[in-house]
Every structure is written in C-alpha cells, then in structure tokens.
Amino acid sequence: MPAQRQLHAGIDIGGTFTDLCLLDRDGIVAVRKTLTTHREPAAGVESVLRATLREHRLDPGRISAVVHGTTLVTNALIERRGARTALITTAGFRDVVEMGREHRYELYDLGLELPRPLVPRWLRLEVPERVLADGRVDTPLDVDRLARVAVELAAAGVEAVAVCFLHSHTNPAHERLARQVIAEAAPTLQVALSSEVNPELREYERSSTTLANVYVQALVADYLTDLQGRLRGLGVTPAPRIMLSNGGVATIDTARRFPIRMLESGPAGGALGAVAFGRHTGRTDQLAFDMGGTTAKVCIIEDGRPLVSHTFEVDRVYRLKPGSGLPVRAPVIDMIEIGAGGGSIARIDPLGLLTVGPDSAGSEPGPVSYGRGGTACTVTDADVVLGYLGPDDFLGGAMPLDAAAAARAVTEQVADPMGITLAEAAWGIHATVNENMANAARVHAVERGQDPARLPMFVMGGNGPLHGPGVAHALGCETVLAPPAAGVLSALGFLSAPLSIDFVHSWHTELDAITLDEAAKSFAALESQGEQVLGESGVAPDAIAHVRSLEMRFVGQGSEIEVPVPPVGDGWHDAVRRGFAAQYEERYGAVLPHGVEVEILTWRLTSRGPEPDARLRLPPPTGTAAARIGTRQAYFPQAGGYVETAVYDRYRLQAGEVLTGPALVQEHEATLVVAPGMRGEVLPDGSILVHLRSGRGAR
Structure with a gap:
C-alpha cells in the first residue's frame, strides 16, 4: 500500500473569517472559510480544521506542517486587552510616549485627538541612570531604587514591564542589569527590554514598540499554548509555525518573545501568495489587491518581492490618517489599508x-x-x-x-x-467602493514611484475577485490574475513562506569614516544571530541566505531611506554610495550635488531559510462534467441593466478554457466577476487571467 502524501495546513484568522487551506505535493487539497470566533480564536481554528478533515476523510496524522497567522495582536492593542503594563525609564523621560514627536497629523483640526499611550502616566516610573549617545556611562544605574520600584509595581497588580533607557540601543548594559534586578525583586513581572525588542535610535518609537510587545506578550503566549494543545487534541503533532509581518515564518518560541512581529501576519501571507503565483506566470511586478470582509489592502510587488517597511501604526484615532496611531518599529510588508470590505x-x-x-x-x-x-x-x-x-x-x-x-x-x-x-x-x-479603493491604490503606487496602469493586478480575499476587475479598470490596468482559492489566499500564501528573521543594529557613522573591517564585523554580528535562531529551527548554516541593507541619509537630513547593499568586500563603499544615489533619485527625483556627505544610521539583516517546495495550484478536474452550471440575472450598466449571465464552477474549469463576459466564476469562498467586454483565460495552475480590454470593460 503506497504511503499517504503529507499535508501542509495554512490557517489565517481575519477580522471576519477564519480561513484554512490544505496542500499536498500536487497542489490544493481542501479549503474552508468560517466566521471568526473573536472571543476564543483558537476554538475557531480547531473547529474549521476538524470539519475539513472530516468532510474530506483526511487523517490528521498526515499533516506535517502548520503555518498560522492571526489578527490577535492587532485586536488586543486596539481593544486594549493586554496585560497591566508599566514603563521604567531614565529619569526625566517618562513622558516621551505621550509627547511623541509633537506632530499634528491634521494641522487645522482644533479638536485633534492624539493616540492614547498604552501605559497611564502613574505607571510610567523613572530611575536614575544615564548612558550617553556614544555608549559611555554618565550615571550608573541606581539598582536599589529600581528594586523598590519593581516591588511597588508588583504590589499594585502590574503584570508586565517595559524597560526603555536612553540610548540603550548603543549600550544595553543598564537594561540587561535592570532585568536581573527586577527578576530578583519581583519575579512575577514579565520584562521586555527595548534593546532587544527594537535596538534602534529614536526614543519615542523604541519605547512605544517595547510597550506594545510586552503588553500583548502573555496574551499571545496563552493563545499559542491553547492553539498547540487543540491541534494536538486533533492528532496534529507538529508545532505550528507563525507567520510574521515581514513575510517570513518563525517558531512559536520566537513569536512568544516578539509578538509585535505578528501584527500584519495575515496580509503578509496574501502578498507572498501573489509573489508565488506571479513567479509561475512570469509576473515579477504586480499590484496585489486583497479585499476581505472588513478592509482592503494594496501591496506593490517589485522584482518578485513585496516592498517592506519598518514602521507601522496601530490603533489609529482616525483609521486612515497616518500619524494618528501608536508607532511600532518592526519589519512589515508595505501596504496601504483601505476601509472597504464586504461588510x-x-x-x-x-x-x-x-x-x-x-x-x-x-x-x-x-x-x-x-x-x-x-x-x-x-x-x-x-x-x-x-x-x-x-x-x-x-x-x-x-x-x-x-x-x-x-x-x-x-x-x-x-x-x-x-x-x-x-x-x-x-x-x-x-x-463607489470600487472608486474609493482605486483612488487609494493609485496614491499608494505613485508614492512608491510606480504607475498603477503599468502593473497587472493580482486579486485575493473573499471579495477581491468580485471587486478587483472593477478596481483594475478604474486604474487603467490591462489584466487581472485571479488565483484558485483566492478567498483563502493568505492561508495558502503562508505555505510558500520560508523561515525568516530580521535583526537590526543602530550605529551612526559617516560612510567614508567606516573601514571595511568595521563594516564586516557589524554585519557578521547580525549574521551570527540569524544563524543561531534559524539553526535552532533545524536550518543548516549553508542553507541560510542573508539579505543586508542600510538606512542612510545625507548629513543634516532628518529622515533616512533603506538601501540594499552587497556583502562587504573591495569596492563596497562605492557600491553603497551608488545604491544610495539610485534609491534617492527614484524616490525624490534628484540627488544632492557632489560633496555632500552620506551617513549610515541603522544596519539591517534578514536571514532566510530555503523556500518551501509548495505547489500553489488547483489540481486539474478529474471528471467530465461541464464547468458551466447555469445562469442567473446579474446587473451590468454597460449592458443596459440585468442580463442573463453564465455561471461557472471554478473546480470544473479546464486549462485553456476561455470565458467571455458577462460571466460569474464561483468557488467555495469567492466569486470572480467577468464583466461584458472582458475575457478570461484559464491557466495551467488553475488561475484565471482576465483581459480587461481597457476602455470597453465595466467598472
């Protein structure tokens, strides 16, 4: 009797639905979508997986890998459902998280609301200590005062503490000592150090990120323990791996330490799915459009990779207003969120x-x-x-x-x-909702130097195939690619993600002032951390790829741009300078005159394991039943109103079939709308390429 094929499971908890996809070596085995159980999210995961295994008569012991993404962290921060948290900081700096950058995101709004810090002022406590910007100690840490503060916090019912000392990204010695002191004085307190969570300059962002991380740490740990127990109860033995916001996956232990990196894990899976399907169809540049039940998201894919940002905002006072939320410094796939969904x-x-x-x-x-x-x-x-x-x-x-x-x-x-x-x-x-999404997508693309009309659109989410062609038409796109299982594509995309982890180190220096040896040592220290973390997950050192980048600016500027850089070697300085000039010109249209010095602020490294061997495809239909299953009345204004419209079963479509609009293509979790004047072509992997025939299609 031949051995049964192993299954990989991707599970995504969204704001409206929880999605599941099962994959084997030949492609998609089963998909399922169910309403999210917000009060007990792990119960929803258990329910959807149990029902799918039962319906398809699958042995849970065949599941060899589980990759999971969730909105738990985002929801906990928005709903303020985290631990009772305190901040311990350098004397004189307790109000950094409230003053922020004194930026008015809406200049003329006299009733402007600012984001409320996670920690009230009475739980933001100071201790004497001071590290200078160059790492020298000016004032030693007052350990006796710190011990008394820790005891007071524990007695007040505080559960978690963020330690954020001035310039700890340069010299973390005081923060490390503080953890030891707190552990001895108040061992029940959960402690997070800013020098570990976000070792970068800028005190406000570093403090805000560390607070957010420790605020949800216990909640995430309990959830992951519950999830792992429920999966084992079903007979699924592998520990789940967790999708991160940067497009990589990590072990449960890493997710427990740095839950803040899970903020945008669901949308990250969708972007990875777009990359995987684009790779198979030769589309390395795409406009990925994800529309679910609550929001829509747009992401630019360049050269087969989604753009990544290192700043994110959560719990915005005004949902779509940058600057109105709590800043989080963590690697996240760069996308715009639009307040548009089925709901x-x-x-x-x-x-x-x-x-x-x-x-x-x-x-x-x-x-x-x-x-x-x-x-x-x-x-x-x-x-x-x-x-x-x-x-x-x-x-x-x-x-x-x-x-x-x-x-x-x-x-x-x-x-x-x-x-x-x-x-x-x-x-x-x-x-109206199509036009709203098209306008937001247009601005997002142009701000990143892209012409949206030049990019083919990739649609996903439960409502992506339904609204995507109309949004693409409004943008002037020529084609739309609708993959199979589009409604659960985030869960499917999880299965194409490699093990990955990001590391960062702030070191402010002019480019010309650093030697090759110093640059090599700086990156080598980060690479050593990456090899250790991935090695603990079973990745061999020779299978690890390191991607290096620097955050740079001209001397005197107030913000920086990220520049990919090669391994350190001969000609490295010139290569870095050319890379910076190219990135700067692409973003701003000009480069400052020769003679202005360039400086480095932050060193970044992404360590990745090998790409999973996942075939994201719909197996060809085995039966001979016709794909067209009937008709129904659907409204298209360019056709004069309601017209008889062909309805197709997605699972019966054969590669090479051509669909002429108007047509509706149904699968379990999504419906593709092919309007009059549009034409769909079924590709070998089960995707449908829709030609919009710009100027004749419908919005």
Missing part, C-alpha cells in the same frame, strides 16, 4: 451623498443578508442585489444569504432616500 456600511451623508465605509458590520452581526441580526446596509448586500453573489452558493452553500432582506436594506437606507431604483442604489454602492 463596509453604506449610508447617505448629511449632504445627501452616498458614502461607503470605513466602518464595517464585520462578522458580528455582519451584513443584513447574513441573517445574524445585522441591520446596516453593506457592500455584500449590494452585491447580492446585483446578482454577483448567489444566495444559495455563498461559502459553497454552507451559509445561505437572505436576498430579500438585502434588497429591503438597500431600498430603505439608500434607494428611497435618494429617489432612485433598487438596482441603481446597489450599483452606486458597488461602484
């Missing part, structure tokens, strides 16, 4: 205009058509009215939609107040 609420504003989002009905209670108590008209309700979503086919028929209730909500909340028909109101909601 986005449509309403008429005081001026009588139609607006959509950014607030969402989420999964509890959800859109009106879900029948779970929702009363606000949403994008999903409009899509049901337009005929794009079949009421009996949603989630493969597992969750029927109430089309009559959706029609009543759109009529009462939009159509009647505006004096238009039901169809016009539903189309207005659909087109």
